[in-house]
Amino acid sequence: MSTSLFNDLARPGIDSKVISALFNGFGGKANFSQRESELLSGCLSRHVSCEAGHEFISSANALEHPKFILSGWMGRTKHLADGRRQIIDLYLPGDPTGFGLWIEASAQACYACLTQVRYADASTLTRRVAASPNLYPGLALALQQMEHEIQTRLIDQIMRTGRMLAHERMAHLALELYRRLDRVGLSVGNGFQMPLTQDQIADVLGMSTVHVNRTLQQLRRDRLLRTASGRWEILDMDRLAEMASGVRDTPS
Amino acid sequence: MSTSLFNDLARPGIDSKVISALFNGFGGKANFSQRESELLSGCLSRHVSCEAGHEFISSANALEHPKFILSGWMGRTKHLADGRRQIIDLYLPGDPTGFGLWIEASAQACYACLTQVRYADASTLTRRVAASPNLYPGLALALQQMEHEIQTRLIDQIMRTGRMLAHERMAHLALELYRRLDRVGLSVGNGFQMPLTQDQIADVLGMSTVHVNRTLQQLRRDRLLRTASGRWEILDMDRLAEMASGVRDTPS
């Protein structure tokens, strides 16, 4: 990793952590050469802002516009005919988004800004790496690892919505978010900033807003989670993990 | 496509359709060169049988053994601590399986034979294509398209388990299976052979066996589906598609 490169890019505060994480292989195990760091650096040098609620519609057969998220949260969403919404997958600061090269003709999903978002466009990076992967082996590897991680997250999401109870889903999600944010240095003690509304959480977990609220209350009563002023704090990592693994407790 | 090559491989009956479909790009849009057809042909020349119930456990960090399914159905499964099971994704004849190159250290999922299965090992094909994608552009493309199709299926699965009602899930699954089997020539009229037990369907859709049974009865009563002797027949494609899209009908 070439420290000098991202020092120019890092802004005071949270950004530097995110940018540093990106230079270290998007949370994977890849190492980048000088050439690769330069390509990445050029890509990250221009930031774009986007307000909460904005949606990037994926047109049929179009090449997606891949991005690196620098701050804020995004989500891939899909709707049913009567308006029910499901958030397929969440994208946090430091995550690459929209890197899937082939978009199916069928109505897929769209990317929505769940909060205000700042991102860097990665179209040229994608194109260069795809054109000559031999020149950018580290980036090519990191992108592949990233694709695999997304698949892992989708599988977890299927477990949550398919077979887990409400409080198990919530515990599982809390742990996933904590681990992902911790990896890019955005955890605060045993907690993290949680910008999502209960409505949005409901759309992630496939349940109603009211039930999200009641489930959170239960986790608070059981002293597993503290949720206050846009911040979640995990009070008992072990018991939360046990809950998320699907052990059916004897009711308290 | 070089017809002469797979004629040697095709066995009487259903197999020839599946093998022909594989030579035509795994249901994607890729075209294979002579060299690629030969590699594929070599890969498909040896068939392995595997009884129902057998599971391929994916060991941590191990390279999966990719396969082409020639007959029978497989599924990727994941379990919770107390035994609840979710079938993440189904693999039908003509589908490539286990092609994900990097398996995470964390307990992922395992591949289970849901029926008796015959398959062809694709390890060498995978290795060669990964080593020199320039020699096998068509295969490389087909594999990438295949990865993308799997992601699309996972997204559909999240929609089903996350936001759809029981009868909508069933309708949606029936249509997916019909389309996939039809693509490889395994549809029979408006129907197809359905080897899964109601238990297995329940684990796919994230519901209980009893409820699967009752939901199927409802679809039969509504003259949308006929299910008899291991065969499903779609009686009204349009209404089933409408149901699967999430339109809430006025109750009959």
Add this chain to the structure above:
DNA sequence: CGCACATTTGACGAGAATCAACTGCAGTGG
């Protein structure tokens, strides 16, 4: 036949959705 297995049925209860109202809070403007 008898066995194993899949499907079907009924009764009951648990988990979650729905609807509607109410609270709390920050911002806004009179």
Add this chain to the structure above:
DNA sequence: CCACTGCAGTTGATTCTCGTCAAATGTGCG
């Protein structure tokens, strides 16, 4: 300053979908 607005969160009452348990029926097979 305070009323007014908008939005997220909270609560209660009710309904509904679906799971659980247990038993019965059906089906293929050695």
